[in-house]
Amino acid sequence: MDDSKVVGGKVKKPGKRGRKPAKIDLKAKLERSRQSARECRARKKLRYQYLEELVSSRERAICALREELEMYKQWCMAMDQGKIPSEIKALLTGEEQGKAQQNSVKLAKTGKTEANSSNP
The missing domain is CATH 1.20.5 (Single alpha-helices involved in coiled-coils or other helix-helix interfaces)
Structure with a gap:
């Protein structure tokens, strides 16, 4: 007498505890893995774009501050000369x-x- 049940493609036998080995369709598993990899690459691409924009905005701010500093240095040199x-x-x-x-x-x-x- 076999009391095993088939639920969702998995064979369950009564009386055993713990995690049962999954008999999942291999094609579905591969497709989920591919989809997960695509999503991971998309997230990575967005993260890199964000970081590149952040770096470029900081570089622009640094350039503007350097120009301002140079202008103040020139003003100070002129004032030291009495102008x-x-x-x-x-x-x-x-x-x-x-x-x-x-x-x-x-x-x-x-x-x-x-x-x-x-x-x-």
Whole structure:
């Protein structure tokens, strides 16, 4: 009397414990393996693209910072020689104009609030 059952292509015998050896279709197993390998390669390709973009953006940032550093070095050398670079003059006059504009805006706001508070 054989009490074995066939479930999902696997033969199960009663009374045995533990993992049963799988009798899986070999073609299906190979196809799953191929699909997994394709997905792995696609993930790897995306990861490398991301890293390459990250490196190139960092390299661009480094170049911009080096150019800025060189500009500051040139400004310092000019100032050591007693010359004030035109860029620094422009920055200073821009800051002065900005401060003047900020002060005029503050005065205008305080003038409006004083006028509003004096009228009951």
